[in-house]
Amino acid sequence: MNVTTKAAPSTRKTTSTDTRAGKYLSFHLASEEYAIQVIKVREIVKLQHITTVPETPPELKGVINLRGKVIPVIDLRLRFALPTKEYDQLTCIVVVELSRSGCGPMGLIVDNVNEVMMLQESDIQDTPNFGIGVETPYLLGMAKMEDGVKILLDIDEVLATADLSALTALAS
Amino acid sequence: MATQPNPGIADELARRLDELALELTLPTNAADPDRWAASLTALARYAESSGCGDLAAAADSAADALRNAPEWVAAEEARLELAQAIEKLRAELPSSSCEPESNAFNLADDPELIRDFVAECREHLLAIEQHALVLDGDAGNLEAIHSLFRSFHTIKGLAGFLGFEAIQGLSHEVETLLDLARNSKLSLSRHAIDIVLECKDYISRWITVLEAPAESRLAYPAPDERLIARVQAIATNPGSVAAQAPAVEATQSNAEATPDSGRQLVAARFVKVDTEKLDYLVDMVGEMVIAQSMVRHDPDLKVEGNGRLERNLAQLARMTDEVQRTAMAMRMVPVSGLFQKMVRLVRDLSRKFGKQIRVETEGDDVELDRNIVEELADPMMHMIRNAADHGIETPAERAASGKDPTAVVFLRAHHSAGYIEIEVSDDGRGVNRQKVLARARERGLVAPNAQLSDAECDNLIFQPGFSTAEKVSEVSGRGVGMDVVRKQIQKLRGSVELTSVTGKGATFSLRVPLTLAIIDGLVVETGSERYILPLTSVKELFRPTAGQVSTVEGKAEVASVRDRLLPVMRLYERFGIQPRTTDPTTAVFVTAESDGNTFCIMVDELIGKQEVVIKTLGNAFRNVSGVAGGAILGDGRVGLILDLPTLFAGRHQCRAR
Numbered sequence: 001m002n003v004t005t006k007a008a009p010s011t012r013k014t015t016s017t018d019t020r021a022g023k024y025l026s027f028h029l030a031s032e033e034y035a036i037q038v039i040k041v042r043e044i045v046k047l048q049h050i051t052t053v054p055e056t057p058p059e060l061k062g063v064i065n066l067r068g069k070v071i072p073v074i075d076l077r078l079r080f081a082l083p084t085k086e087y088d089q090l091t092c093i094v095v096v097e098l099s100r101s102g103c104g105p106m107g108l109i110v111d112n113v114n115e116v117m118m119l120q121e122s123d124i125q126d127t128p129n130f131g132i133g134v135e136t137p138y139l140l141g142m143a144k145m146e147d148g149v150k151i152l153l154d155i156d157e158v159l160a161t162a163d164l165s166a167l168t169a170l171a172s
Numbered sequence: 173m174a175t176q177p178n179p180g181i182a183d184e185l186a187r188r189l190d191e192l193a194l195e196l197t198l199p200t201n202a203a204d205p206d207r208w209a210a211s212l213t214a215l216a217r218y219a220e221s222s223g224c225g226d227l228a229a230a231a232d233s234a235a236d237a238l239r240n241a242p243e244w245v246a247a248e249e250a251r252l253e254l255a256q257a258i259e260k261l262r263a264e265l266p267s268s269s270c271e272p273e274s275n276a277f278n279l280a281d282d283p284e285l286i287r288d289f290v291a292e293c294r295e296h297l298l299a300i301e302q303h304a305l306v307l308d309g310d311a312g313n314l315e316a317i318h319s320l321f322r323s324f325h326t327i328k329g330l331a332g333f334l335g336f337e338a339i340q341g342l343s344h345e346v347e348t349l350l351d352l353a354r355n356s357k358l359s360l361s362r363h364a365i366d367i368v369l370e371c372k373d374y375i376s377r378w379i380t381v382l383e384a385p386a387e388s389r390l391a392y393p394a395p396d397e398r399l400i401a402r403v404q405a406i407a408t409n410p411g412s413v414a415a416q417a418p419a420v421e422a423t424q425s426n427a428e429a430t431p432d433s434g435r436q437l438v439a440a441r442f443v444k445v446d447t448e449k450l451d452y453l454v455d456m457v458g459e460m461v462i463a464q465s466m467v468r469h470d471p472d473l474k475v476e477g478n479g480r481l482e483r484n485l486a487q488l489a490r491m492t493d494e495v496q497r498t499a500m501a502m503r504m505v506p507v508s509g510l511f512q513k514m515v516r517l518v519r520d521l522s523r524k525f526g527k528q529i530r531v532e533t534e535g536d537d538v539e540l541d542r543n544i545v546e547e548l549a550d551p552m553m554h555m556i557r558n559a560a561d562h563g564i565e566t567p568a569e570r571a572a573s574g575k576d577p578t579a580v581v582f583l584r585a586h587h588s589a590g591y592i593e594i595e596v597s598d599d600g601r602g603v604n605r606q607k608v609l610a611r612a613r614e615r616g617l618v619a620p621n622a623q624l625s626d627a628e629c630d631n632l633i634f635q636p637g638f639s640t641a642e643k644v645s646e647v648s649g650r651g652v653g654m655d656v657v658r659k660q661i662q663k664l665r666g667s668v669e670l671t672s673v674t675g676k677g678a679t680f681s682l683r684v685p686l687t688l689a690i691i692d693g694l695v696v697e698t699g700s701e702r703y704i705l706p707l708t709s710v711k712e713l714f715r716p717t718a719g720q721v722s723t724v725e726g727k728a729e730v731a732s733v734r735d736r737l738l739p740v741m742r743l744y745e746r747f748g749i750q751p752r753t754t755d756p757t758t759a760v761f762v763t764a765e766s767d768g769n770t771f772c773i774m775v776d777e778l779i780g781k782q783e784v785v786i787k788t789l790g791n792a793f794r795n796v797s798g799v800a801g802g803a804i805l806g807d808g809r810v811g812l813i814l815d816l817p818t819l820f821a822g823r824h825q826c827r828a829r
Contacts, residue, residue, distance in 0.1 A: 051701060051802070051810040053793050054747035063789055063802055065810045068455035070802040072792040104790050 020140055021121040026150055027094065027110040030082045034110075035117070035143065035150045042095045042105055044113055047087055064107060066095060073107035079158065085111065096155050106159065119143050124152065181222040188215050189258055190401060209238040212257065230261055258398065286382055289330055291444075293379050296323040298509070300372045304365050305515055311360055320368065321350040327375060338395035339375055345403040346371050352407060364406050367399070369516070374399060447542075450502055454689070457492075457499045458785050462808055464492045500687065501539075507585045507594070508536035510545050514556055514596075518581055521560040528567050528578040529560060535585035540592055541687035547664055548594070548684065551657040555596045555680045556581060558654070563600030563678050573675070575599070591666075592686060597679035603672035605629045612638060630670045630678075634658040664688065665708065689786060693803065695779035695811060696762065699749045702811040703775070704784055704803055705762060709816050711770065712763040713778065721756045731756075731772050733763060741823045742774045746798065752776045766816035773819075782806065786813060797822045 024035035045066070050073055052062040059078035063070050073093060077084055090112035095105050127139040138157035143150045192211055212235035220228040234257035300323045303316040310316075328343035346368060352358040360368075377393045384390065467473065468485050476482075511533045522529040540548075559581060567577035584595040605626065612618045612632045624632075632638060636655040661668045666684035685691075693704035694713075712733070721731045721740060729740040740761070744751035753759050753776055761772045784803035793799070800815035 049809045051812060052749065053789065053796055053799060053812065054749070055796050055798075056793060060792060063793070063810050065804050065808055068459040068804060070787040070789060070804070070810050072790055106792070 019121065020124050020152065021119055023116055024119055024143070024150075024152065025094070025116050026114040028112050028114060029076055029080065029110055030085075033114065033148060033150045034076075034153055035119075036094075036096065036153050036155045038116055040096045040098070040155050042097045045093050045095060045107075047091045047093060047109070061109065064093070066105065066107070069105070071095070071105050071107055073109060074159070075109045076158075077109070077111075098156050098159065108155075117145075119152075181224070185215070185219060185222075185224065185227065186262075188218070189261055190397070192258055206239065209235040212238065215261075227261060231257075234261070283385070285334060289334055290379050290382050292330060293327055293375065296327050297372055297376055297379065298512075299323050301369065301516055302512060304369050304372070305512075305519070307360055308362065308365050308519070314354065317350060317354045317360070321347060321354055324350060324371075336378065336392075338393070339378055341395065342371055342374060342400055342403070345400050345407070349403055349407040358407070361406075367402055367406060371399060371403065445502075447503075450499075454499045454503070454785070455787075457496045458804060461492050461496055462804060462806060464488055465806060466808070500689070503542055503687070503689070504539035505542050505545055506537050506539050507545060507592075508533075510548060510552065511536055511583050511585075513549060514552060514581075514583060517553055517556055518560065521557065525560055525564075526566065527560065527564055529564060529581055530578055531581050531583065533583045538585040538587065538592060540684070541689065543688050544664055544684055544686075547660065548682070551660045551668070551682075552594075552596060554654070554657050559596065559598040559600065559678065563598045563602070565601055588683070591683050594682040594684070595679055596682070597677060599677040602674045602676055602678050603630050603633070603670070605672075605674070608632050627671065630672050633670065634668070665691070665706070690783055691786060691813070693782055693784045693813065694762070695782050695805065696743075696760070696773075696775040697777045697779055698743045698747075698775045699751050701747075701749060702779060702805060702809065703743070704782075704805075704811050704813045705764060705773070706813070706816070707781065709764045709766050710762055711765050714761050714763075715759070716756045716761055718757050731761060733772070736770075738763065739771045739823070740774060741771060741820070744774075744776075746819065746823060764816055766820060769820050771820055771823075773814075784811070784813070 023038040025038050025041050026033055026035040028034075045064075048064055050062040050064055053060070056062075059075050061073045061075050061078075064073050075084075087109070091109060092113060093107040093109055094113065095107050097105050123143050123145070124141040125144065126141055127136055128142075130136065138154050140152040140154045143152055188211075192208065192215070212231050216228045216231035216235065219225075219231060237257070300320055303319045303323075306313055306316045307320070324343045324347045328340050328347060331337075331339035331343060349358070349364065349368075353360050353364075358364075374393065374396055381390050381392055468489065473481070511531075515531045515533075518529050518531045521527075564579040564581075565573070565575075570577045570579065580599050582595070582597045582599075584597075586593055609618070609624070609629055609632070612635065613620055615635075615637055617632060617635045617638060618624065633654045634657070636653070638653055638655065658668050661682060661684065664684050665688075666682060668683070669681045670678060671681065672678035691704075692707040694707050694710050696703050696705065714733070716731055720733075721729055723729050729742075730737045731740050732738075740756075742751075742754075744754075751759075756774060759774050759776060760778050761774055763770060763772050782805070784805070786801045786803060789796070789799070789802050798815055798819035800813045802810045802812055805811045
């Protein structure tokens with residue numbers, strides 16, 4: 001498992017919209033490869049016991065103990081309405097720190113983490129227009145790499161936007 | 173706001189209002205509501221003739237209010253009324269007399285600077301109050317005057333730096349006043365101390381506004397010219413006030429000579445620590461305790477027979493325990509700050525009601541969790557208001573019944589088996605049981621012929637819908653009854669009781685846990701999940717026999733426990749999880765009580781009793797009913813702490829699923 005260094009809190013002040021170039025952490029969900037800004041990532045932990053909380057939407061899997069702190073965990077597959085898959089050895093939890101105030105760290109369950117890569121502004125293309133009515137504010141753009149296209153997520157938006165059906169359409 | 177073309181008229185109106193405001197600086201015994209009303213009427217006529225209809229109408233109605241107020245509890249009330257009227261009239265003043273809005277603050281946009289400013293001011297404001305109250309009992313205390321001066325001076329400097337002119341201006345005036353006092357050119361009368369405290373309150377209002385994050389900040393309080401004028405009046409003309417003050421002082425100075433006057437004014441040696449860091453430390457220590465216990469119980473480590481390892485591990489356990497206790501203790505603060513607030517409140521109330529009250533405190537250094545201390549302030553204020561309004565007699569009444577005309581409110585804190593007990597007692601007339609009983613019957617809270625013990629009768633006042641105040645006064649009956657006080661205390665997992673001796677006084681006894689962070693929990697298991705019940709709510713545990721559980725109308729289940737039929741809630745049904753058993757005779761029933769409801773919770777298995785540290789589940793799970801929070805269990809997993817009131821309230825909706 002590759003472990004990512006966490007960014008010092010003080011450097012986290014820049015907002016995601018400033019510039020898209022920078023370091024990204026890529027991971028797999030179903031057949032797609034996604035990436036989020038490394039600056040948002042606090043750490044990666046292996047899957048552990050998740051305590052379910054009743055009366056919550058299915059993608060909210062529950063809470064885990066992150067070294068004494070209780071943090072919520074979201075299954076990104078369920079968030080994007082992708083087909084579910086049994087958790088296995090590679091499944092892991094990416095702990096992100098959201099920039100919205102009052103929101104502590106949050107865990108994202110992904111199939112597996114891939115790599116940390118440096119992206120230049122020239123590597124990144126704007127999200128294509130998927131047509132009227134398909135709003136994708138949670139997509140920062142697309143990065144075309146040698147090994148395929150990576151979808152860059154604005155993780156704050158992903159967790160804030162209620163309806164992500166548009167992305168499902170995109171993935172299919 | 174009306175627009176007026178003629179600035180001369182506006183200025184004249186403003187001048188008259190200022191004059192009227194100056195009246196407010198006179199000592200209480202010189203208050204003359206009738207004369208104020210006359211001045212207001214004159215003002216109204218002038219405004220009318222110059223075309224300010226709105227202002228004239230407002231002034232007239234204020235004058236009427238002053239004249240027609242039938243029974244002033246004290247002249248102080250009239251002053252308050254006039255102050256409010258003046259405030260309102262100022263708002264009505266034609267705009268031409270108003271200063272243009274001062275420029276936007278530049279440095280004030282920096283949240284970090286503001287945070288430091290707020291923190292520092294809070295400290296100084298606290299010190300100001302403390303020292304002002306010391307001066308109240310001991311007017312010549314130079315050390316206190318020096319401290320006051322320093323505090324205001326610092327606030328002035330900081331405010332000036334950040335461009336808060338209103339604070340800076342006011343602090344400057346108070347500083348001037350205190351400078352005279354510290355050079356013995358002026359002796360601070362009670363009235364002057366009143367004003368110093370008012371200035372402190374004004375700055376407090378600013379701080380409260382500034383505390384909010386910039387985007388949700390309310391409007392800054394308007395500069396208070398009236399207050400400044402009053403401070404100046406005392407500073408420039410101490411004679412007029414001082415000459416009239418002694419009459420008041422003779423009766424009241426000893427009335428409020430608190431034992432605080434003897435309190436040393438030492439600044440303790442503290443390090444300021446961000447509470448977030450402290451919470452983090454407590455979290456990490458909790459983890460350390462768990463890790464330590466996991467190592468100790470690791471099957472691969474054969475502790476038995478290995479004396480050295482056993483000793484070392486025991487040593488480690490002791491140390492982690494000690495570290496945990498120390499970390500917890502760091503969040504504790506003494507109750508003296510809370511008591512201080514009450515001293516100030518009693519001081520204000522005694523003047524308001526025209527009663528003589530002094531405060532005595534005991535156990536100021538007893539420590540409590542910071543959060544609890546904050547949550548206790550409101551209920552305690554309510555109790556003290558009640559005591560001052562209903563319990564304590566007027567000086568004349570007290571003298572007639574052979575008591576010291578000066579009443580005592582006694583605040584006492586002490587430890588008691590994992591809890592802190594705080595007593596708020598007065599030596600007033602005690603609870604009027606006949607009145608309480610009559611009211612309770614009238615409200616249908618007790619049966620007409622019920623026989624109640626004295627204690628039961630006294631505690632009727634905590635019933636919802638009960639309020640004995642015959643007329644709802646501004647102070648003790650603002651629509652909040654003692655039932656709210658009890659609820660608040662219960663929210664802290666505490667209790668409150670009232671005991672009273674007719675003619676001798678009444679005592680509120682509060683019992684609150686040392687900390688909100690830890691509870692004694694009963695850990696149970698259902699399916700693969702573990703839940704924690706607050707041990708204080710658990711009455712009984714049992715495994716039902718066949719036939720002990722029966723169904724009502726094929727839906728709800730009840731269990732017969734000691735001749736009582738109690739509703740049964742199957743936890744797995746309530747939370748929609750997969751249990752290991754659905755047969756009551758192989759499950760465990762926990763009888764729990766909350767808010768007067770007793771019910772049985774069916775779980776798979778009992779794990780044990782554990783002290784747990786309560787953690788919030790965060791924003792994502794804010795509205796989950798039945799769950800109060802989470803806790804890290806001995807095996808490092810998260811267990812959910814059950815919230816019994818909402819768990820019980822939501823029992824029907826889940827059956828429908």
